[in-house]
Amino acid sequence: MQVIGLCRFSYPAEGGFQVEHSSLEERKAYLYAPERMEERLRVFELMCLPAFEAQTDPDFTLVVLIGDSLPPRYLSRLMELTARMPQVQIAARPPGPHRAVCQSVLNEARRDPSAPCLQFRHDDDDAVSVEFVEQLRAAASDCASLVEKHRLVGFDWNRGWLARLDAGGIRAEEVQHPYWGVAQAMAVAGGVKHSIMNFGHERINRFMPTVTFQDPPMFLRGHNGFNDSRQKKHVQPVELPYLDAGGEAEFAARFNIDADAVREAHR
Incomplete structure (x- = not known):
């Protein structure tokens, strides 16, 4: 079964943001501001991509x-960062309705729209375990009878870490949060055009049966200055402790993240 993920990288959609802008030009100015783009590219390189490069199931x-x-200049850097990953496809689109554009992009990536597929959503400042694709396929296989009976079936891994990268290394603490939108996937029956991006990640269980896993810990939720969810007023900062040597070793094994590379990149 084909596995397809969608990662939006500063796409200026109509809708899809918790913080609204008065015009498309204002949204682009916010998204493409140099300080923001430098942070997004750094986190994309150091936290998001390494785990995808090391997936135990590379298909x-x-x-x-x-x-x-x-x-x-940012497109060039993005292409350089992903050049060594044959799994990555860059899809450039003009601004449009968020859900409709995402649905279209996902459906275009299906090799055979008449065949079932597995889809997952991903943010450019998050990470999944190196065994995410393998675990997703296993979950769909274990739930084969459920998948066969329903047009859509959701899968959610609810345990991981909240994490932030800085010059001191990796700050992180364990969290358990259902339907957070990271390490979340969906089985889509053949011929069905709806995609995982047609549903709010925290409300997906209102529209389809879902299966939740608490083990193994499967995600890192990025916590940084430009999280969309942290741009509203009165959002309190979260203090995260630095990982010790054992924690850094676990992150290297589970997410392919190099703490020394993180420190060097932030110097």
């Missing part, structure tokens, strides 16, 4: 959705 497609207005 998947990761579509990175960007705006066709992404400044050339």
Whole structure:
């Protein structure tokens, strides 16, 4: 069964943001601001991509959705970062309705729309375990009778870490949070055009049967200055402790993240 992921990288959608902007130009100015783009590219390189590069099951497609207005210097860097990953496809689109564009991009990535597939959503500042694709396939196999009976079936891994990268290394603490939108996937029957991006990640269980796993810990939820969910007023900062040597070793094994590379990149 084909596995397809969608990662939006500063795509200037109509809707899809918790923080609204008064115009498309204002949204682009916010998304493409140099300070923000430098942070997004750094986290994408150091936290998001390493785990996908090291997947124990490398048979998947990761579509990175960007705006066709992404400044050339950032597009060039994005292409360089993903050049060594044959699974990555860059999809440049003009601004459009968030859910409709994401659905279209995911459906275009299906090799055979008449066949069932597995889809997952991913943010560019998050990470999944190196065994995520393998575990997703196993979950779909274990739930084969459920998948066969329903057009859509959701899968959610609810345990991981909240994490932030800085010059001191990796700050993180364990969390358990259902339907957080990271390490979340969906089985889609053949011929069904709905995609995982047609549903709010915290409400997916209202529209389809879902299966939740608490083991193994499967995700890192990025916590940084430009999280969309942290741009609203009165959002309190979260203090995260630095990982010790044992924690850094676990992150290297589970997410392929190099703490020394993190420190070096932030110097």
